[in-house]
Amino acid sequence: MIVVLAGGVGAARFLQGLVQVVPQERLTVIVNTGDDRDFYGLHVSPDLDIVMYTLAGVVDETHGWGIHNDTYNTMQQLTRYGNENWFMLGDCDLATHIHRTNLLRQGKTLSEVTEELCKRFSLEMRILPMSDQPVATHIQTPAGLLHFQEYMVKRRCADEVQDVVFVGANESRPAPGVLDAIKEAEAILIAPSNPIVSIGSILAVPGIHDMLHETSGMVIAVSPIVGGAPIKGPADKLMRGLGMEVSAVGVARCYRDFLDVMVIDEQDKHLLSEIENLGIPAVTTNTIMRDDAGRIALSHAVLEVAGLE
């Protein structure tokens, strides 16, 4: 079994390659839910949906989120009713949030709802939320403590980052199957996701960090920072705000307690020795995934590192 720790778009693109190289049944994906938020009373799980939609082949490839060719009629009408509209939710996409919210209100857990949605999308890998309890990533800024979506989407990452807080994390538990999957995996791959808010939130769920340390499976991370900048998203602002170096070295430091191998981009090969000085072996490959061939090549490279190819 192979476990992947996943955020949103970067992880989904990595997984698009991985499923072409490894049978889906061998994969367990543990997904960040720190970005989850209610909109209009509906439970939205952005990263779960990005991963699901991408692997189901229905994602809007341009945005990396949402469903392709979606319309925005419901949201336009909600706006006429005085609701905020800074978080774009298409009509087909809203069906997911309506369905999920309905099942949650009926007493199902987020894990159960996710399993049910995956079945509907004919996905054969196991996709687990990091926790069935709410964990809400917040960014401490001079303007106050902002929910991550408010910081990123509404205010477009304009606020200075002073701290990152995972509200509810201490009271949360790993979703059923998460710890066992990490414990029993041959390899645990940390996708090229934001190390602070995508992977950091997963690590904030009590028990997961320790299990990554304890597992005999090889823990391999792919750096989402290439040439000193993130491929996508605000990882640079968050890392800088927390006083971290915005580089593959900075990412390696986030994972140093449990990381076995760091995979970095070829253009960062000058950082190899610095990472190895942390006691973490590092390898270089092309990590940018410009196209499907690039995604497949990255998966082959990572599996080779894991000794699985």
Place this chain on the structure above:
Amino acid sequence: MIVVLAGGVGAARFLQGLVQVVPQERLTVIVNTGDDRDFYGLHVSPDLDIVMYTLAGVVDETHGWGIHNDTYNTMQQLTRYGNENWFMLGDCDLATHIHRTNLLRQGKTLSEVTEELCKRFSLEMRILPMSDQPVATHIQTPAGLLHFQEYMVKRRCADEVQDVVFVGANESRPAPGVLDAIKEAEAILIAPSNPIVSIGSILAVPGIHDMLHETSGMVIAVSPIVGGAPIKGPADKLMRGLGMEVSAVGVARCYRDFLDVMVIDEQDKHLLSEIENLGIPAVTTNTIMRDDAGRIALSHAVLEVAGLE
């Protein structure tokens, strides 16, 4: 002040005429909520929406319900997730149900939500749900006790009607303002709506029937049955199932406890004496409302009966 007791399409068309004859601020519309039902965990109030959409000029005129030019993308996706799809909810329409449900979950009453929606639609009459408590109209059939929407929409009125039950009515109270509006009205107009499930449910809310009896305002009903058949909907099946005569006489008998004048269609003038034998004065006019001129003419005729023109 004029009060109108209203169901869905028939009432909405009647009101379309009335608002062209009477200033909106003089109108209080008390709307049936016995047809309300949750779909996908969202609170749908069909008659409130039909009345609001119609008066706001956004209704789908062909159906008489829903919003014109609406799309059905959310529902199609919900169907892919295994949900039932027998109750058509368009994307714009769903915004109403999402918004309403969100406000209800935040603790607002259905009256408050309705007032807020009316403001958004720039409606100046007062639209009140009959009650803020749930009342669910059910039809007793050989196949069991069916929610009215299930009887009508899902099973297309195919089941034999044995009884009509307003679940929750005994525990319900008239929404704030309902009793006072009836008490203080110069006239209370019973729209040409289904006397069993649209008006009957309103009458089942404790206090409303008695206040119609007590008020000094003139109570005038327009028969929805013309020539022995309803203009729209299953009133005939329901009346017949309950052993009532499917005619303007049958309708007059439903309201005889408090009715001051019955307005019936010209083609039913042979029924005048039978209605008057019940002790109810009756007048004839053209009640069919084929077009806007017909709707306006009907309003004038009814207001004349009320002594308000």
